[in-house]
Amino acid sequence: MKLRPAVFPLLFLVLAAALAPGLRAAKSDIPPPRRRAETVALAQTLLAAREPGALPPATALKNPFNPANFTETDPGVAGAVDPAGAPRLQPDRELLEAIAQLINPSGTIVIGGEPVLLFGGMTRRKVGDVVRGTYAKDGKLYELTITAIEGGTFTLRYHDETYTQPINKRK
DSSP states (O other), rough: OOTTTTTTHHHHHHHHHGGGGSOOOOOOOOOOHHHHHHHHHHHHHHHHHHOOOOOOEEEEEEOOOOOTTTSSSHHHHHTTOOOOTTOOOOOOOHHHHHHHOOOOOOOEEEEETTTEEEEEEEEHHHHHHHHEEEEETOOOEEEEEEHHHHHHEEEEEETTTEEEETTOOOO
């Protein structure tokens, strides 16, 4: 295909018009000198060294590490303290031992390769089950978790404490 010589100037004009917006000078990000001078003056006033104000006397300052009322009882905690003669809270270990004495399984069996504790008639408990017991001193119901059943013993857990007890301990 032969192009005529008159097409070349026309093609050049179309190409120049398409590229013209990209050939313009880029807009500068630097502000004009007058505006820069204003910004520099503001920066100098902000960075100028100032004389610090006078400090109050050392006796007027509060010591955060030794407050004046440190030895007093906190008002929010004052009501939570048991009065003299009231029954004290039992540690988890004592609660666990006392309630474990009330849990008396009649024996164990293995079902599907998993040991199970038997209680009375048809009640069965396996590892991970919860056993409930009431503590006689405060009358509250506590939940103990069975963590292990091995041979003639089983292990109970209450919070972070564990207690192992033989099966048929009392008759």
